[in-house]
Amino acid sequence: xxxxxxxxxxxxxxxxxxxxxxxxxxxxxxxxxxxxxxxxxxxxxxxxxxxxxxxxxxxxxxxxxxxxxxxxxxxxxxxxxxxxxxxxxxxxxxxxxxxxxxxxxxxxxxxx
Amino acid sequence: xxxxxxxxxxxxxxxxxxxxxxxxxxxxxxxxxxxxxxxxxxxxxxxxxxxxxxxxxxxxxxxxxxxxxxxxxxxxxxxxxxxxxxxxxxxxxxxxxxxxxxxxxxxxxxxxxxx
Numbered sequence: 001x002x003x004x005x006x007x008x009x010x011x012x013x014x015x016x017x018x019x020x021x022x023x024x025x026x027x028x029x030x031x032x033x034x035x036x037x038x039x040x041x042x043x044x045x046x047x048x049x050x051x052x053x054x055x056x057x058x059x060x061x062x063x064x065x066x067x068x069x070x071x072x073x074x075x076x077x078x079x080x081x082x083x084x085x086x087x088x089x090x091x092x093x094x095x096x097x098x099x100x101x102x103x104x105x106x107x108x109x110x111x112x
Numbered sequence: 113x114x115x116x117x118x119x120x121x122x123x124x125x126x127x128x129x130x131x132x133x134x135x136x137x138x139x140x141x142x143x144x145x146x147x148x149x150x151x152x153x154x155x156x157x158x159x160x161x162x163x164x165x166x167x168x169x170x171x172x173x174x175x176x177x178x179x180x181x182x183x184x185x186x187x188x189x190x191x192x193x194x195x196x197x198x199x200x201x202x203x204x205x206x207x208x209x210x211x212x213x214x215x216x217x218x219x220x221x222x223x224x225x226x227x
Contacts, residue, residue, distance in 0.1 A: 003113075004132055022120075034216075036218075038155075040198060041149075041221070042220060042221075043114060043202055043218035043219050043220045044202070044218045045114075045218070045220075046114075046156065046215055046216065046217060051216065086157075097160075097167060097168030097169070098167075098168060099157050099160070099170060100145070100157065101157055101169050102147075102154050102155040102156075102157075103154065104154055105154070106153060
């Protein structure tokens, strides 16, 4: 069901920027891209979302390509606490009903 | 703290039994969503309610049912429980009923163990 593709795992050194890619080539013009993360069976934590412009908040930056077929989540100065599974999500419409469907995500490991 | 409250946090019950999981959405949120996460599995969408009405269904078993009450809290009822129903059940809430820039916040989940 998921409309996004992410690498299953990534590593990043502590203090460096973590760049997490996501492909969403079938995204429609009015669909937002959402990013969440889940730290070891805790509730998924909202990070950021965007439509077409790049977005930044206190947690991360979201870069969306001009054709909107892919995006990158950037954690500017990764810490050990950023180790988590990161989900890139696009709304799915099935039988007229909208759903937010999670894929397998990217398991990001921050190394000291 | 997301503001979404789920109870109980942990629950152990026997096969064949019935349990009810409760969710209180964030203040002002009209939508409630339920997700299931089995061990080492992804989050599976179960059902979405908006202002008391069912909006969307996912892969929810017929043994499971949910409702949203006038005060907007929601309950997920799981009956004739099987070992495979052991999972984390998450509730999430949002202000609106669509995903057009609408942020969804998740609770910390209810751990259900069926023995």
